[in-house]
Amino acid sequence: MTGLPDLAGASVLSALPGLVSSPRVWVAIVVIGIATYSFRLSFIHLFGRIDEVPERIRRPLRYVPPAVLAALVFPDLMTIRPGLVATLADERLIAGIAAGAVAWRTENVFATITVGMVVLWLFRFVVFA
Amino acid sequence: MTRTNGTVLHEDLVAGVRDVTPLMLGIVPFALVAGIAAAEAGLTLAEAVGLSVIVFAGASQLAAIDLLGSNAPLAVVIGTAVVINLRMVMYSASIAPHFAEYARRTRAALAYLLTDQAYALSVAEYERNDDRSRWRYYFGAAASLWLVWQICTVVGVVVGTGVPDAWGLTFAVPLVFLALLVPAMKDRPTTAAGVVGGAVAVAVAGLPLNLGLLVGAIAGIGVGLLTEART
Numbered sequence: 328m329t330g331l332p333d334l335a336g337a338s339v340l341s342a343l344p345g346l347v348s349s350p351r352v353w354v355a356i357v358v359i360g361i362a363t364y365s366f367r368l369s370f371i372h373l374f375g376r377i378d379e380v381p382e383r384i385r386r387p388l389r390y391v392p393p394a395v396l397a398a399l400v401f402p403d404l405m406t407i408r409p410g411l412v413a414t415l416a417d418e419r420l421i422a423g424i425a426a427g428a429v430a431w432r433t434e435n436v437f438a439t440i441t442v443g444m445v446v447l448w449l450f451r452f453v454v455f456a
Numbered sequence: 457m458t459r460t461n462g463t464v465l466h467e468d469l470v471a472g473v474r475d476v477t478p479l480m481l482g483i484v485p486f487a488l489v490a491g492i493a494a495a496e497a498g499l500t501l502a503e504a505v506g507l508s509v510i511v512f513a514g515a516s517q518l519a520a521i522d523l524l525g526s527n528a529p530l531a532v533v534i535g536t537a538v539v540i541n542l543r544m545v546m547y548s549a550s551i552a553p554h555f556a557e558y559a560r561r562t563r564a565a566l567a568y569l570l571t572d573q574a575y576a577l578s579v580a581e582y583e584r585n586d587d588r589s590r591w592r593y594y595f596g597a598a599a600s601l602w603l604v605w606q607i608c609t610v611v612g613v614v615v616g617t618g619v620p621d622a623w624g625l626t627f628a629v630p631l632v633f634l635a636l637l638v639p640a641m642k643d644r645p646t647t648a649a650g651v652v653g654g655a656v657a658v659a660v661a662g663l664p665l666n667l668g669l670l671v672g673a674i675a676g677i678g679v680g681l682l683t684e685a686r687t
Contacts, residue, residue: 356507
């Protein structure tokens with residue numbers, strides 16, 4: 328992960344990552360921070376100025392939680408590989424299905440995580456090991 | 457902590473803290489990894505803390521750290537993190553009607569704390585329990601997440617790696633979202649939105665800049681609306 332700095336033309340200090348704060352890092356932090364906060368504030372700010380949120384905006388918003396959460400979760404549970412077996416024989420997918428069943432039956436976050444992790448370890452360290 | 461009258465902590469605030477507690481199982485390893493990754497990429501403690509406080513969005517932090525560590529151009533670092541965080545616009549729009557009654561400064565402060573977990577937990581609770589104080593419940597959950605996130609990123613930077621990667625503790629992150637996703641799919645249109653959103657995100661997972669997330673989410677929302685129109 329740590330790229331070796333190019334010593335040619337760089338000072339000795341900047342070649343020692345971690346010892347000197349570089350302006351590059353702070354520029355990235357501040358710009359990303361401002362953009363992210365403006366995303367968070369966007370509609371929370373706008374909707375405070377209008378009395379009622381129009382129905383044509385409200386309707387699609389109903390589908391934001393399932394659509395975004397699924398788009399966050401699914402790619403972490405499976406990767407499409409050449410061949411059905413290679414795609415399905417994935418401990419993350421098996422753990423995800425088990426955890427999903429627990430979530431569906433119990434709606435309990437703690438139980439979902441526990442079962443998911445145990446099944447992941449079972450398949451990673453025992454079954455597929 | 458458990459007092460139910462308003463003298464110390466309002467019960468809706470306590471409910472937010474209580475409901476977010478199990479989610480910490482996903483947050484703690486995530487934040488530790490963010491701290492460890494920052495240290496490994498050569499960020500100073502001040503930079504790692506600055507990133508966690510100013511940006512406060514795990515996936516984008518990890519991406520930015522990774523790219524900074526591999527000396528990617530600044531525009532790529534910023535562009536990637538910004539695209540990853542675009543989903544916050546959708547959360548902002550979705551939760552905004554609940555915050556509309558509050559003063560501008562209150563809304564500005566609540567917006568800073570907006571995260572995947574605080575959003576998903578609060579919107580689900582508002583749906584279930586209309587009597588909840590919107591800001592108190594959200595603040596209880598979101599501020600707890602903030603505090604744990606900051607502490608654990610610092611611990612990650614200082615202590616460094618202890619648990620082997622093979623344990624896959626960060627797998628707790630998608631499991632948390634899965635636990636929030638399943639109850640959000642409560643009828644045909646919302647189920648269709650989730651299934652299609654997830655499937656499309658998997659199919660286009662190779663897209664750069666984590667764009668698959670946005671493409672999947674938009675496809676899911678579209679299918680949810682179509683399904684609603686047909687029933």
